[in-house]
Amino acid sequence: MSNIQRVAVIGLGTMGHGIAQTFAMAGCTVTGFDDVKAAGDTVHDRVRQNLRDFVGAELFPVDQVDAVLKRIVVCQSEAEAVHDAQFVTEAVREELVAKQELIARLELHVADDTILASNSSTFPISQSGAGLKRPERAVVTHWFNPPHIVPTVEVVGSPLTNEVTIQATLELLRRSGKLAIRINQELPGFLVNRVQIAVMREVWDLFDRSVASIEDIDAAIQGSMGFRLAALGPLRIHDFGGLDIQTAVYRNLSPEIASGTQVPKSVQRIVDAGHHGFKNGHGFYQYSPESSEQIRSERDQKFLSLLKLFHSRQK
Ligand SMILES: NC(=O)c1ccc[n+]([C@@H]2O[C@H](COP(=O)([O-])OP(=O)(O)OC[C@H]3O[C@@H](n4cnc5c(N)ncnc54)[C@H](O)[C@@H]3O)[C@@H](O)[C@H]2O)c1
Numbered sequence: 001m002s003n004i005q006r007v008a009v010i011g012l013g014t015m016g017h018g019i020a021q022t023f024a025m026a027g028c029t030v031t032g033f034d035d036v037k038a039a040g041d042t043v044h045d046r047v048r049q050n051l052r053d054f055v056g057a058e059l060f061p062v063d064q065v066d067a068v069l070k071r072i073v074v075c076q077s078e079a080e081a082v083h084d085a086q087f088v089t090e091a092v093r094e095e096l097v098a099k100q101e102l103i104a105r106l107e108l109h110v111a112d113d114t115i116l117a118s119n120s121s122t123f124p125i126s127q128s129g130a131g132l133k134r135p136e137r138a139v140v141t142h143w144f145n146p147p148h149i150v151p152t153v154e155v156v157g158s159p160l161t162n163e164v165t166i167q168a169t170l171e172l173l174r175r176s177g178k179l180a181i182r183i184n185q186e187l188p189g190f191l192v193n194r195v196q197i198a199v200m201r202e203v204w205d206l207f208d209r210s211v212a213s214i215e216d217i218d219a220a221i222q223g224s225m226g227f228r229l230a231a232l233g234p235l236r237i238h239d240f241g242g243l244d245i246q247t248a249v250y251r252n253l254s255p256e257i258a259s260g261t262q263v264p265k266s267v268q269r270i271v272d273a274g275h276h277g278f279k280n281g282h283g284f285y286q287y288s289p290e291s292s293e294q295i296r297s298e299r300d301q302k303f304l305s306l307l308k309l310f311h312s313r314q315k
Pocket residue numbers: 010011012013014015016033034035036039078091092093094095102119120121122142143144145
């Protein structure tokens with residue numbers, strides 16, 4: 001199936017609303033459902049705000065904003081949202097049973113060739129789609145937050161997923177401006193999260209040991225690894241560094257760095273205190289409720305500047 005025009009998104013939270021926006025910006029009709037009414041009720045406001053940032057960054061024409069918003073239709077039930085869709089993605093919470101039950105229920109309401117996608121960060125589709133009668137149409141599409149801005153989406157089938165599903169999914173995502181990457185094996189965490197967790201483990205260990213202040217840890221990484229990675233992939237960076245040198249550094253340092261599997265105590269204490277980050281105002285940093293929209297907008301403006309650079313490199 002190619003030229004998909006009707007998409008459904010189940011779960012309209014942090015990820016779902018941005019995924020809906022992306023497909024609507026690409027001209028698709030997007031039907032959405034969230035079992036929390038407030039999430040459905042606020043989708044258009046959240047997408048309008050996101051689009052304002054796109055317009056401000058000259059990445060989207062202002063005269064098409066209303067058309068994008070009109071293409072997103074919030075439905076009153078999951079069945080209504082998916083029944084006419086050619087591509088359905090779930091973006092509900094990261095709980096295996098919840099996803100399994102939802103995906104199996106969705107299959108009852110869709111056409112035989114509708115693609116069923118899961119935006120799981122960790123669960124392969126052979127697990128989350130375990131109850132499917134037609135597992136050949138199931139696939140993971142793993143987006144990154146904010147999904148309407150970050151280019152990469154990982155596309156991961158199970159051994160049962162057919163080639164038609166993979167190709168149609170890649171085509172839809174690429175047509176929607178995404179850098180869709182096919183992952184050849186069903187690894188837990190796919191590709192990018194495995195790398196992100198490796199970096200997170202070391203960063204949290206350095207924080208735990210107070211090797212530098214929070215601000216300095218962020219600044220050091222941003223001004224080095226982050227700076228290079230915004231322009232070049234890691235393997236290319238290694239080539240430029242010289243593989244003779246890089247292999248020596250790897251041999252010398254890999255026994256020294258964090259290799260544990262427990263969250264460091266200092267980070268766990270922050271979470272146990274109920275500090276979950278930006279969403280409730282306290283994390284490694286503090287965020288006041290009055291400035292939260294401005295902080296989110298400033299973050300997205302920085303990301304959008306990078307997106308412009310990214311697009312210019314693709315040309
Ligand atoms: N937040 C991230 O950075 C990120 C990045 C990549 C992938 N993901 C994955 O995306 C998924 C969603 O994460 P999120 O951050 O958007 O979560 P979220 O909590 O912001 O949003 C989830 C939404 O799903 C709704 N929901 C839950 N069960 C539902 C159901 N049965 N039917 C309809 N709606 C339902 C909730 O009301 C909520 O609005 C998770 O699997 C997560 O692992 C998240």
